[in-house]
Amino acid sequence: MSGQPLLEVRGLDKRFAGRSGRDTALWVIKDLSFSVPDGEFLTIIGPSGSGKTTLLNMIAQIDVANGGEVRFQSKSAPINDPKSLNPGLNCQIGYVTQEDNLLPWRTTLQNVLFPLEVQGRLDAEGRARADMLMRTVGLAGFEGHYPHELSGGMRKRASLIRTLVYDPPVILMDEPFGALDAQTRAQLQEDLLRLWNLGRKTIVFVTHDITEAIALGDRTLVLSRAPAKIVGDHPITIPRPRDIRGIMTHPDFAALYQRIREQVQ
Ligand SMILES: Nc1ncnc2c1ncn2[C@@H]1O[C@H](COP(=O)(O)OP(=O)(O)OP(=O)(O)O)[C@@H](O)[C@H]1O
Ligand SMILES: [Mg+2]
Numbered sequence: 232m233s234g235q236p237l238l239e240v241r242g243l244d245k246r247f248a249g250r251s252g253r254d255t256a257l258w259v260i261k262d263l264s265f266s267v268p269d270g271e272f273l274t275i276i277g278p279s280g281s282g283k284t285t286l287l288n289m290i291a292q293i294d295v296a297n298g299g300e301v302r303f304q305s306k307s308a309p310i311n312d313p314k315s316l317n318p319g320l321n322c323q324i325g326y327v328t329q330e331d332n333l334l335p336w337r338t339t340l341q342n343v344l345f346p347l348e349v350q351g352r353l354d355a356e357g358r359a360r361a362d363m364l365m366r367t368v369g370l371a372g373f374e375g376h377y378p379h380e381l382s383g384g385m386r387k388r389a390s391l392i393r394t395l396v397y398d399p400p401v402i403l404m405d406e407p408f409g410a411l412d413a414q415t416r417a418q419l420q421e422d423l424l425r426l427w428n429l430g431r432k433t434i435v436f437v438t439h440d441i442t443e444a445i446a447l448g449d450r451t452l453v454l455s456r457a458p459a460k461i462v463g464d465h466p467i468t469i470p471r472p473r474d475i476r477g478i479m480t481h482p483d484f485a486a487l488y489q490r491i492r493e494q495v496q
Contacts, residue, residue, distance in 0.1 A: 237401065239301070239303075240264055243262070258458040263461065272436065272448050272449045273451075276452070276453055277456075281457050291324050293318050295309065295312060297311055324401045325402040331386045333389055333393075335379060338374060342389055347397055368422045383415070420447060441491050451491060455496065456496055463490070463491060468483050
């Protein structure tokens with residue numbers, strides 16, 4: 232990749248039409264720029280309504296930008312032309328949304344295998360990978376359970392590995408652990424770092440939680456209220472492997488937390 236960022240956002244603009252016509256269009260993102268090198272774990276923090284989900288949707292080509300550029304592997308997404316979008320960029324971009332979106336009529340294993348099936352890649356290697364991932368996150372023994380028979384944390388794990396199973400080079404994550412209790416959340420953060428360490432994919436992880444942003448990220452971007460712009464860019468200097476549950480006791484933590492907190496309005 233020789234110095235080229237894997238993912239690049241340049242001067243990005245996005246507006247949504249207001250209810251009463253064009254004049255009241257809401258600018259959610261205006262002139263937003265940042266880049267993500269291959270293998271980086273980037274965390275993004277920003278107030279509710281600042282356009283974080285909208286940003287991820289544009290990176291995944293689920294939604295279209297009105298101006299600027301979104302580049303992945305040096306190729307630009309279409310601008311102002313929703314019909315030319317290529318959602319998920321042929322499975323190059325994985326997306327773990329806030330809701331787990333498991334299919335209720337499929338077992339846990341069938342859910343995890345689903346993307347491979349859709350892509351016509353369900354072979355012995357894929358099954359072995361699914362099996363390894365299920366074991367890594369403690370879902371061994373629950374292959375035949377349906378989503379309604381799993382706890383909230385288990386459903387999150389299943390939805391996480393359903394994205395990891397097809398091994399996309401970039402994974403977008405939109406507050407994936409938001410609705411969980413503190414214990415389950417810490418456990419999932421540990422699982423995620425363990426899984427990330429297996430392949431060091433590029434991750435863009437959106438969260439409301441400053442501690443989570445620091446604990447997971449190589450770098451944390453802070454977004455302003457809409458129209459979103461970057462008000463902070465913090466390299467996270469805490470070395471890996473990290474002690475997720477004890478992260479607050481690391482000597483660099485307090486100063487980082489304080490600086491980010493001042494920028495999160
Ligand atoms: N499809 C849409 N049509 C019109 N307005 C939208 C649409 N999607 C989002 N918005 C508006 O854009 C703004 C940003 O929404 P977005 O969901 O990106 O925020 P967010 O930062 O993800 O918030 P949260 O942290 O609460 O998830 C909000 O004001 C929202 O109402
Ligand atoms: Mg959101």
